[in-house]
Amino acid sequence: MYCNTFAASNTYLYNKVLFNLKSMKLHRNLVFATIDSLNLIFNDNKQADKVLRDTLKRDKRWGARDRSFIAETTYDIVRWKRLYAEIADVNEHFDRPNLFRMFAVWATLNGITIPDWPQFEATPTRRIKGRFDEYSKIRKLRESIPDWLDELGEKELGKKWDTELAALNKQASVVLRVNPLKATVQQVKEHLEEAEIKTETVKGHPHALRLIERANVFSTEAFKNGWFEVQDASSQKVAQILDPRPGMRVVDACAGAGGKTLHIASLMENKGQVISMDIYGNKLIELKRRARRNGIHNIETRVIDSTKVIKKLLGKADKVLIDAPCSGLGVLKRNPDAKWKLRPEFLETIKETQAEIIDSYSRMVKPGGQLVYATCSILPSENEKQVKTFLKREAGEEFTLTKDEKILPSKSGFDGFYIALLQKKE
Numbered sequence: 071m072y073c074n075t076f077a078a079s080n081t082y083l084y085n086k087v088l089f090n091l092k093s094m095k096l097h098r099n100l101v102f103a104t105i106d107s108l109n110l111i112f113n114d115n116k117q118a119d120k121v122l123r124d125t126l127k128r129d130k131r132w133g134a135r136d137r138s139f140i141a142e143t144t145y146d147i148v149r150w151k152r153l154y155a156e157i158a159d160v161n162e163h164f165d166r167p168n169l170f171r172m173f174a175v176w177a178t179l180n181g182i183t184i185p186d187w188p189q190f191e192a193t194p195t196r197r198i199k200g201r202f203d204e205y206s207k208i209r210k211l212r213e214s215i216p217d218w219l220d221e222l223g224e225k226e227l228g229k230k231w232d233t234e235l236a237a238l239n240k241q242a243s244v245v246l247r248v249n250p251l252k253a254t255v256q257q258v259k260e261h262l263e264e265a266e267i268k269t270e271t272v273k274g275h276p277h278a279l280r281l282i283e284r285a286n287v288f289s290t291e292a293f294k295n296g297w298f299e300v301q302d303a304s305s306q307k308v309a310q311i312l313d314p315r316p317g318m319r320v321v322d323a324c325a326g327a328g329g330k331t332l333h334i335a336s337l338m339e340n341k342g343q344v345i346s347m348d349i350y351g352n353k354l355i356e357l358k359r360r361a362r363r364n365g366i367h368n369i370e371t372r373v374i375d376s377t378k379v380i381k382k383l384l385g386k387a388d389k390v391l392i393d394a395p396c397s398g399l400g401v402l403k404r405n406p407d408a409k410w411k412l413r414p415e416f417l418e419t420i421k422e423t424q425a426e427i428i429d430s431y432s433r434m435v436k437p438g439g440q441l442v443y444a445t446c447s448i449l450p451s452e453n454e455k456q457v458k459t460f461l462k463r464e465a466g467e468e469f470t471l472t473k474d475e476k477i478l479p480s481k482s483g484f485d486g487f488y489i490a491l492l493q494k495k496e
């Protein structure tokens with residue numbers, strides 16, 4: 071699924087803009103590592119995050135700046151693939167000479183002097199700048215997005231699409247969620263400051279700390295001891311709106327690797343029961359590993375391998391969270407290769423899955439209980455329209471919409487999310 075924000079966040083942390091690009095000298099092994107990564111992402115359809123994780127392991131001598139260069143440049147070229155390909159006048163399949171041409175576009179637009187390596191022979195620097203100005207007048211090229219997705223975004227969001235698309239092409243902030251079972255926000259802030267990592271609190275998000283500059287927080291003692299998780303501020307809103315209380319029985323029906331489960335369990339102070347489900351057992355194994363680090367003991371995991379798993383819990387949960395599989399369009403900032411991997415057919419299928427999931431899993435809510443339906447998409451067809459049609463179907467007739475929040479990246483500065491809170495009749 072495209073909306074696994076946890077997976078997308080790991081190598082993103084290396085994207086620390088430490089270097090002054092203009093005065094930068096290109097190092098052959100770093101450029102080659104970038105080209106190799108792009109080759110795997112573009113031509114072998116590999117996930118950018120996983121490719122970078124492997125590439126960065128390649129040379130132990132690489133320091134933080136080298137790793138930042140590879141990760142940042144790769145993500146940048148992935149983000150601007152269409153624009154750079156048009157400027158470089160190359161088509162898919164991107165062979166190595168084509169990838170070097172796209173790299174030359176990236177370097178030229180960032181004011182970096184192109185070295186006299188054979189791969190960069192006859193790079194038309196002036197033509198690159200001229201083409202950039204010309205193509206910047208056309209939205210789908212300027213914002214580097216496939217035609218079908220640009221048309222869909224405009225159809226669904228109208229004029230708002232312009233602003234949201236531009237916001238989704240900005241670099242994502244790194245936000246931490248402090249685990250109140252282990253530490254306070256102030257303790258984490260001070261601990262990170264000792265490691266020269268500066269953070270700031272985020273208004274409206276009581277457990278959030280935003281990194282002022284990117285850093286690899288996973289290597290800190292605080293992370294290893296479960297004091298915090300990396301979780302975008304918009305994603306932190308989901309458990310806030312679900313509002314689980316100690317002693318309740320809460321079902322996280324699409325739990326994945328447990329970003330929201332961990333938040334829910336911490337708000338429940340380890341009291342009561344969280345049942346975390348997913349159709350993929352491996353994700354739930356990762357969830358359990360994270361729960362141990364977080365000092366959480368009230369989570370039970372269940373793989374959804376038959377309808378029985380849901381039936382056993384019919385009408386038994388105080389609260390159910392459906393963090394539905396979705397297009398992931400709200401998290402393009404941290405997962406830019408989703409632009410190129412997403413297909414119209416996938417979107418149609420996932421919308422059907424969302425409707426089936428909400429019909430089926432909502433039955434686990436007990437009378438008087440609550441349901442939260444959330445996605446990391448900004449498309450109304452995956453969000454408010456899904457809720458509206460659910461409420462009209464038989465499965466939704468006992469529910470009413472209490473409130474919903476459409477978190478737009480342009481307004482929040484964080485990921486795009488949709489969160490609806492529904493109440494079941496007594």
Ligand SMILES: C[S@@+](CC[C@H](N)C(=O)[O-])C[C@H]1O[C@@H](n2cnc3c(N)ncnc32)[C@H](O)[C@@H]1O
Pocket residue numbers: 071073074075076323324325326327328329330331347348349350353374393394395396423427446
């Ligand atoms: C948005 S992701 C969940 C992210 C997770 N809640 C978190 O906070 O880290 C959606 C999840 O739904 C799972 N999924 C897909 N189809 C499902 C289904 N029919 N029933 C339950 N889970 C499903 C995917 O495996 C994926 O982990």
